[in-house]
Amino acid sequence: MLEQFLNHIDRFALCRREDPILLAVSGGVDSMAMLHLFTAAGFTVGVAHCNFQLRGKDSDGDEDFVAQACKTLNVPVFVHRFETEAYAWENGLSTQMAARELRYAWFDDLLEIHHYTALATGHHFDDSMETILLNITRGAATDGMAGIPVKNGRVIRPLLFATRAQVEKYAADHRIKWREDKSNLTDDYQRNFIRHKIIPQLKELNPSLETTWQNGIEKIQGELAILHDAFDAWCKNSITRTAEKIAIDKKALNHGPQVNAMLWRFIKTYGFNYEQTREIIHALNGQPGKKFLAPAFLLVVDRENIFITPRSEDWSEQHIGTVNGRHTLGPWRLSLEDTPPAVRGSDPREAVLDAAHLQFPLVWRKWRAGDFFHPLGMDHKKKLSDFFIDKKLSVADKETITVLESAGQIAWVVGHRIDDRFKVTPQTQHALRFVLTNHEEKPGV
Amino acid sequence: MLEQFLNHIDRFALCRREDPILLAVSGGVDSMAMLHLFTAAGFTVGVAHCNFQLRGKDSDGDEDFVAQACKTLNVPVFVHRFETEAYAWENGLSTQMAARELRYAWFDDLLEIHHYTALATGHHFDDSMETILLNITRGAATDGMAGIPVKNGRVIRPLLFATRAQVEKYAADHRIKWREDKSNLTDDYQRNFIRHKIIPQLKELNPSLETTWQNGIEKIQGELAILHDAFDAWCKNSITRTAEKIAIDKKALNHGPQVNAMLWRFIKTYGFNYEQTREIIHALNGQPGKKFLAPAFLLVVDRENIFITPRSEDWSEQHIGTVNGRHTLGPWRLSLEDTPPAVRGSDPREAVLDAAHLQFPLVWRKWRAGDFFHPLGMDHKKKLSDFFIDKKLSVADKETITVLESAGQIAWVVGHRIDDRFKVTPQTQHALRFVLTNHEEKPGV
Structure with a gap:
């Protein structure tokens, strides 16, 4: 397994032996096996553990477990506690998506600050098979048939050569301790359905499904590279x-x-x-x-x-001078009204802000390169351009994004995320609710 | 449905309205619906029906049914009875493969002789989904993810836009008569498993699976064309x-x-x-x-x-002068011996021929462009080059093919098919058994 692991790293040039690598470790069997493999191979590694605080004591138990394991291995460990539910609520995201956004944003920061070359995740080949079948049900093109990429920017997947069974066997053979993943972050109904219902049936058709499919995927990845060149x-x-x-x-x-x-x-x-x-x-x-x-x-x-x-809508900067009213910018309409501080919408097109921090007239304008804000749930500022990269927004999406500014500070990346400094807190006495609509859409849609 | 059918034909330029089209009609719901659509659209069509004689009365019943339906519609019908089991046995093929080879060889002849522009088969979108999932379990590259091609040489699939359910609904709505396909030619275990176990589960994940996947496939087919250009x-x-x-x-x-x-x-x-x-x-x-x-x-x-x-083996023509013995040509070894006429092997590398028709010395040589023979089960001669195209042989396969010649006539395309004129019949008194082996292979393999 160790040999296959190193072969896989070399074959796809994932990293060099001297590169410091940050490992995303949940404490589950996959990431613990990965940690074991990297240290056994003599790499310089650090560990990043996200505590999404979704399962109370269990989440804290995972955190303690990972911290302890790293201490024993003498590996530096970074832990972050995320307000995942709040973030998901504020941003109208599923818990799954919220956790994903939060962790990748944090990983990016860690890579930057601590000079790691790459971030390694514990995805194995079973994850890749599941992804392809999911992609099929979603009408994907060739890209979707190539599975999880072994390398994507600075994210590498050094376990992608191995099946779930192989990873579990390695962990058992080396008496690696791990914690059962009860986080249900992977409790995505569709993925679990594919894992437990469809893959086992495909394996009935071909007991060596993984090896066969791995070869197929490798061919498709090569062909995809040809396609990208041609494009x-x-x-x-x-x-x-x-x-x-x-x-x-x-x-x-x-x-x-x-x-x-x-x-x-x-x-x-x-x-x-x-x-x-x-x-x-x-x-x-x-x-x-x-x-x-x-x-x-x-x-x-x-x-x-x-x-x-x-599209040639009127994008000229709007000044919002009164508390109640409706305003128009490009294809958008923004309404604002007083609201009890407790009320928070689950729709990203709604924002509830602490009125005490808002200074009128507010400025509503298109975002600009160089803009930054303090994303809700983060304790540092972030450039909007980086924020959009993390959110994987397309050129088209970015073209219509606006910001709401109060005294030169961005209070809301409209329709995406509020600024941490303007959020409603237990101390808030007076709140304002902003609702974004697209005036080209039919009412009620 | 008729409109979608014509759109599909135009969109993929399958044929023009004035082209005479030969339809492969089994009598099952797909092909009967296709026949109905083509005649409703005013095309000039002919019908080809294969009687594989695998189910006695039932096969004959299908033949009568198709002939009668064509008579009612005033459409010319061609019927051929194949000795499928014998052919499969002689050639070491599954019944399924044998039926496939026989039908496509016959269709080719019909297209040629009767000047049809194209052969249309009744494959629908469900067939394509099944094919892709089969291909996945076999490690296919991008080609395999694009499903059944709408057009492949002279073969066209005008129903590929429709699902099985749509075809069946069309048949019911138009009171089209058809016969349940009991032939079990489609009783391929793997395909049925996918049809009945896996596809229904994927549809649980996405109830509009077909429409979604059709879009995906269309993208992949476009990307495949780019790939072919790049190659x-x-x-x-x-x-x-x-x-x-x-x-x-x-x-x-x-x-x-x-x-x-x-x-x-x-x-x-x-x-x-x-x-x-x-x-x-x-x-x-x-x-x-x-x-x-x-x-x-x-x-x-x-x-x-x-x-x-x-590879530089000795390929010089061998003269086989005695009845018993072993001979070598290229990588091949050929042995021959007397055998009771009743004994027939099921391995394509064995041939049992009527000794009365063989004239010694036999000549064993590499095949040449221009060679022809009378393939077993056919009543006309065929060029070897065409025979190899029908069998979809690769350049590599063709490079090692040899023939056994008796007085200038090919008696056996060695390892592939015997000539009809040399076959064992009830009148045969003395038979010879030829066995081909590859001397590079280990004994017993």
Whole structure:
């Protein structure tokens, strides 16, 4: 197992032997086995443990367990307690998604501050199989058939070569202690259904399912890399970007299913979907001028080119001077009203802020490069651009994001997250509720 | 449904309205619905029905049913009765594979003789989903994730847009008569397992599984076309073919998972597998001269190039003069002996021929372009090159195929199929048994 582990690291150039690596360790069997393997191989490692505080004593027990194990191994350990439920509530996220956002944001900070080269997670091949089957039920393209990537930016998966059974056997053989993961963070209904119902049946069809599928995935990952190269070349030849617009040469969209695939890959970044891609291809030889709308962009099929431009709503900065009222910016409408401090919505398009910290007139404007805020639940400031990267927002999403500013401080990244300094606390006496709607959407939707 | 059917045909340019189309009709609900759709749309069609004679009266009942339905619709019908069991036995094939080979060979002949533009089969989207899941359990690459192709040479699948449920509803709505398919040709254990156990569970995860997956597949098919283009370009730039050898420029194998995917796609045609591909890539920067063997080809990692050459066995024509004995040609060994006419092997590497028709000395040689024979079970001659295309043989397979000739007639395409004129009949008094082995294989394997 140790040999396979090192082979896997070398084969995919995950890291070098001298690189300091931060390990995400929950205390479950996968991450404890990974910790054991890294230390057995002589790597310099640190451990990051997230306490999501979702299971009271059990969560604290995990934290103590990981801290103790690291002490024994003489490995530095970082622990953070997250207000996961509150964060999920504020941001209209599932607990699962909230935990994911919180942990990756924190990991990023740790990598930065403590100069680790990479973050290693304990995903194994069973996780990858489950992901592919989930992707199938969601209509994924080739990317989705390649499973969990062995390397994605600074995140590496050094256990991806091994099955769950192999990891558990390794832990048993080496008497590695671990704690049963009762966190239910993995208690995602769909994933568990695939794990317990579908994978065992596929294994009835092929008892060596994992080995066979691993080979298949490796081929697909190679082919995906070819695809990315081809896409880059296509973009280079067919796309011209200027400050005002993007032009796609119609000659690059001549014929064949290739064209749908290329165009979709490109315009999905701007919020257009696959159905629209088909309609655009269909409109290529029709009367020029046909228009297609995504939330933040307009696409026009012109004579020689397809043009993509930001939608031309009025984006000029709004000054919000009175407490009650409605305001408009781009496609958005914002209403505000007094509210009892206890009331908090679960919708990210709603924010309840402490009125005592707000200084009128508030400024409501598009976000700008260089903007930063103190994300709710974090004790340090963060650039909006980094925040959006963590949230994996597309170009199209980012194009319509606005901020609410009070005396030069961002109080709310509108529709995304409030600033920690403006949150409602037990001391709050007077609160304001802000509600965002899109005036292009039908009422009630 | 009729409109969707025509849209699907136009969208994938399956055929034009004026093209005469041959429909493969079993009498089951899928093919009967297809026949109904084609006639309702005003196409000129003919029907081909295969009677595999596997279920006695039931098979004949299907044949009568299809013939009667075509008479009512005034559509020409072609019926052929196949000796499927005998053919499967002679060729060491499963009944399923035998039926497949026989039907496609016959369809090809019908297309040729009666000038049909295309052959349409009644595969629907459920067949495609099943195929993908089967492919996953077999370690397929991107090709395998794209499902059943809507068009493959002259074979078209005009029902691929529809689910099984939609086809059945159409048949019920239009009171189309059909016969329950008891043939068990589709009684492939694995496919049925997927149909009845796995797909229903995936539908629990996503009740609109078909629509979602259809979009996914369409994206993958587009991406696959991009991949094929990239592969063709790579071959053009990196591969040089001469009469003696194939050279792959090592500079085209620089780095990245792309390289594995490209090299594998190329060398698999010559009988090399994915494991070898990995080893070859690994050997690129080692000592030149490392050799890899496939059954018919030798691959050498040289200084600037990788060379692929046919393996240099002695392929000179052998004359077989005595009845009992052993002979060698290339990697092959052929033994022959007297045998009671009743004994027939089930292994394609064995042939039992009527001695009365054999004229000694027999000639055993490599096959040549221009060779033809009368395949067992067919009443006309066929070029070996076409026979190999029907059998989907790779370049590597074809490279080692030999024939056994008696007085200028091919009696056996060795290891593949005997000639109909040399088969054992109830009148046979004296038979000869030929057994082919590969002298590179270990005894007993």
